[in-house]
Amino acid sequence: MSCSDKPIFVIIKETPAGYSFDNDVVYSSPFAKHVLSQPADMTHPSLVVTSSWGLNKSITQMATGNAGFSILKKADNRSNFIRNYDNRRKFVGLIDNGSRGYKLARTAPLSGNAPSVMELTNLLKSISNSGKNIKVRGSPLEYKRLLDYFQFLLVSKIKASDLFLTRPNNVHVMDDINNPSKDVTLEEVYLSLFEQESSNRTMYNSAYFVTMDRVAALAAVVRQIPTIYQTVKPQNYYDVPTGNVNRITKFLQSKLKTARNAFEIPNRNTPMNNHPNRTQELITPGGRPIITKGPLFKWFLDTRNIQEKGNREVGTSFHKFSADKKALILFYWVFAYPSGTHTTNLPFIEAFLSILDTFHDFTGSRATTTFKNIIGTENTRNNLKRIDPAQLNLNDFNTKKAHKTLVKLLGTDIYRKSRKAYNTPLKTIISEANKRRLNADDKVGRMLYFITSMLGSDSGSLVQACENLSQEILLHLADNDPIYERPKTFVFGEGRNKLCDKLDREGACLVIDAISGSIPQCLAKHSVYHNVGVLDPATRSILSWSEVDGNEGCVDGAKEKERQRKMRLKRRQEQKRLLKEKAAKERIKKAKATRERTIREEAAAAAASKAAKAAAEAKAKVGREARVAAREAAEKRERNNNTLNNRPVKKVKSTPTPVTASRPPRPPRSMRQQGLNTTPGSASARPQTRPITESASARPQTRAASAARSKRNAPASAGTRSASRRTPSTTR
Amino acid sequence: MFRRERDRGGKTIVQSPKTSTLSNRRKASGRLTFPATTSKTPVIASNNVINKNTQRQQLVNTYLTFTYEMRDNLPRRIFWRYVILVLLSIDKIAGVSSNDEKYSQLFEQTNSLNGTVPIDIQNTWARKFEYIVKNAKGISSSTTKSLNSMLKF
Numbered sequence: 001m002s003c004s005d006k007p008i009f010v011i012i013k014e015t016p017a018g019y020s021f022d023n024d025v026v027y028s029s030p031f032a033k034h035v036l037s038q039p040a041d042m043t044h045p046s047l048v049v050t051s052s053w054g055l056n057k058s059i060t061q062m063a064t065g066n067a068g069f070s071i072l073k074k075a076d077n078r079s080n081f082i083r084n085y086d087n088r089r090k091f092v093g094l095i096d097n098g099s100r101g102y103k104l105a106r107t108a109p110l111s112g113n114a115p116s117v118m119e120l121t122n123l124l125k126s127i128s129n130s131g132k133n134i135k136v137r138g139s140p141l142e143y144k145r146l147l148d149y150f151q152f153l154l155v156s157k158i159k160a161s162d163l164f165l166t167r168p169n170n171v172h173v174m175d176d177i178n179n180p181s182k183d184v185t186l187e188e189v190y191l192s193l194f195e196q197e198s199s200n201r202t203m204y205n206s207a208y209f210v211t212m213d214r215v216a217a218l219a220a221v222v223r224q225i226p227t228i229y230q231t232v233k234p235q236n237y238y239d240v241p242t243g244n245v246n247r248i249t250k251f252l253q254s255k256l257k258t259a260r261n262a263f264e265i266p267n268r269n270t271p272m273n274n275h276p277n278r279t280q281e282l283i284t285p286g287g288r289p290i291i292t293k294g295p296l297f298k299w300f301l302d303t304r305n306i307q308e309k310g311n312r313e314v315g316t317s318f319h320k321f322s323a324d325k326k327a328l329i330l331f332y333w334v335f336a337y338p339s340g341t342h343t344t345n346l347p348f349i350e351a352f353l354s355i356l357d358t359f360h361d362f363t364g365s366r367a368t369t370t371f372k373n374i375i376g377t378e379n380t381r382n383n384l385k386r387i388d389p390a391q392l393n394l395n396d397f398n399t400k401k402a403h404k405t406l407v408k409l410l411g412t413d414i415y416r417k418s419r420k421a422y423n424t425p426l427k428t429i430i431s432e433a434n435k436r437r438l439n440a441d442d443k444v445g446r447m448l449y450f451i452t453s454m455l456g457s458d459s460g461s462l463v464q465a466c467e468n469l470s471q472e473i474l475l476h477l478a479d480n481d482p483i484y485e486r487p488k489t490f491v492f493g494e495g496r497n498k499l500c501d502k503l504d505r506e507g508a509c510l511v512i513d514a515i516s517g518s519i520p521q522c523l524a525k526h527s528v529y530h531n532v533g534v535l536d537p538a539t540r541s542i543l544s545w546s547e548v549d550g551n552e553g554c555v556d557g558a559k560e561k562e563r564q565r566k567m568r569l570k571r572r573q574e575q576k577r578l579l580k581e582k583a584a585k586e587r588i589k590k591a592k593a594t595r596e597r598t599i600r601e602e603a604a605a606a607a608a609s610k611a612a613k614a615a616a617e618a619k620a621k622v623g624r625e626a627r628v629a630a631r632e633a634a635e636k637r638e639r640n641n642n643t644l645n646n647r648p649v650k651k652v653k654s655t656p657t658p659v660t661a662s663r664p665p666r667p668p669r670s671m672r673q674q675g676l677n678t679t680p681g682s683a684s685a686r687p688q689t690r691p692i693t694e695s696a697s698a699r700p701q702t703r704a705a706s707a708a709r710s711k712r713n714a715p716a717s718a719g720t721r722s723a724s725r726r727t728p729s730t731t732r
Numbered sequence: 733m734f735r736r737e738r739d740r741g742g743k744t745i746v747q748s749p750k751t752s753t754l755s756n757r758r759k760a761s762g763r764l765t766f767p768a769t770t771s772k773t774p775v776i777a778s779n780n781v782i783n784k785n786t787q788r789q790q791l792v793n794t795y796l797t798f799t800y801e802m803r804d805n806l807p808r809r810i811f812w813r814y815v816i817l818v819l820l821s822i823d824k825i826a827g828v829s830s831n832d833e834k835y836s837q838l839f840e841q842t843n844s845l846n847g848t849v850p851i852d853i854q855n856t857w858a859r860k861f862e863y864i865v866k867n868a869k870g871i872s873s874s875t876t877k878s879l880n881s882m883l884k885f
Binding site: 010012015016017018019020021166167170173174177178182185186187189190193194203 | 782786788789790792793796797800801810813814816817820821824835836862866867868
């Protein structure tokens, strides 16, 4: 997520009068009743949870996002304020709110989220290590559960009531309104709002919960919440039919019967050897009854080690089974638990899955690296294995001692709650299956602690096995037929699939809790991510993350920075590519122009050469004719019989001026005098052409005049010499 | 020359001659309808393609888009265009068309607006619209009367 991102969805409720934006979601957990609300005066995703634990001093409110920031800002200098933070910009705080209990608040840049597992673990550690007398009733663990389940509660709420999920904007209207051109009319903008295909005004009142969290998916399915479960490898999506507790129980039975070293589920009443009023309901491969039904306990799970009791042998050594077997037995025991006079055993299943999911969250490395004692030691785990469910006593938790292990932290919650009343359905189910002389709350507390101690008696493999079994159940319910299979190689614009078609057909959206990998393209437009942006007040402007209080100078995370860096790099490469392309185009253009100019010049040179040749030929012809004429004139004079003048005439050898090819000879003077000495183009092409001094022989008129002059003034050779002297300067 | 008349349920409707992609798309749906006057004011087809419920949801969507865009220094042109669009949407739900011409003219006039709108004025309008959205099922011909008197920029 980037600092400039804005949240994308809001909840709207249809009322008898119109539509409202302040809507609450209620969650009744085994320990408390929580109401999640969206505060209307907040300018950003803020989650405020108000809790009713039935306890005197408990966490009564939790706030996230902008609401969390406001609370923490006010509380900063107060006593009895416990704060944990990774750095100065991100922290979780627990604030004493006097007689109204405690407030748990969380703030962090770019987030409207509730505290993470690690943050809550840090807080637990701080409470545990604090020298202050802070008696917190109501574990922060419960809030983690609450927020995990918020997504499917939202789906449930949307499905069952008048709530809608919708986008807080219509990008087409925004484009039309912001369009700087003046040709978009009001009518066009208004009518575009009704175009089904291009308008994103859909108000979804149907939704699917999407998760890869196996336990959360199973919890959603048994609560009859439409669920899409995603497997991690391969990344396939399964549409899991809801509310199939009976089908799940049958599946577990078949697994128990067909497993290697199969268990036995007797078809008819099989009394126990020493107790004719108790029947065996599940028998181990070793022939020991592990689940029994009797007048005192209607669905008793015997986890005791095999031991002598009086003159008989009791127990099944449950803890010596493999983790997979233990998970199978446990699930069968839970799903087949009698509902008594209540309509369904669902509250019991929900309580079990809630505790299981807490173990999933708080026994992983996220928690154990921070809060090293949370899973306890080998010794404490062995002690938990020895717990006899029939002999449990929760009074151990009636102490001021700060507990550090998960089992004891949960145990404290369970004990405190048992003093003040659990919810009625859970009490009805458990107290009808347990006929001991205890009050109903005590029975519920003991049962919940029994489940907790079983899951805590193992360093993690049992929880892992339970998660694997949850996946098996989910895939079985979905008939192992994925509704969407991720292509094995990346396909750009991978197109439509059955899941997209289903969402389009039903007008439904996806509420995504957690998925592996990116969301398929056609699903993205239907999606809501986690709780960010869902609880968004629509009554105020929605600011980008960087504009939210406490996020001033918003700093993007490492991933975002990396993404932006890559974007910049890509932009630069693109710019370089464009520049290169432009330069190449210019080069090509220039080369083309050069080629064309060369061709033009060559053509001009050829034409000039041709003209020069023609002129030279013409000149040669004129010269020849002149010489012929001169010869003829000389011969005439030689044949003159005038003796006085009959002297041999010294013949003047004319020296023809060499003419270069590049310089056409001048046309005859007569032509030049008439202004015809230029051929078209030649004058401009050769502006500096120097006048060619012609030889005497080439100038018959001049020669005649010269002859006359020579006769009068000078020897004829004088002019010839003069001409010959000039010759070198005119030849090249 | 560019307009063609159609008869739909006894009502003569002239369809838009526009060539923009927006109107072309709408032509295909047969819902872009204008009265047979020189005005370009839209009229929802009498076959009631768009029902009241859809119109109300559209109002919610437009209101949300308006609040989404609210910010410091929101240009006057954009702000008043949203206001006019929301008012038109409310009148359409009430079946009032007497203001259509005025809205169209004002919408065109917004093109010449400069400057920005203070956040408190934006909030004032947002609160009034929120109240109307909360009572969307009670929208009547008088709903926009008081708002129209505030429509000055």
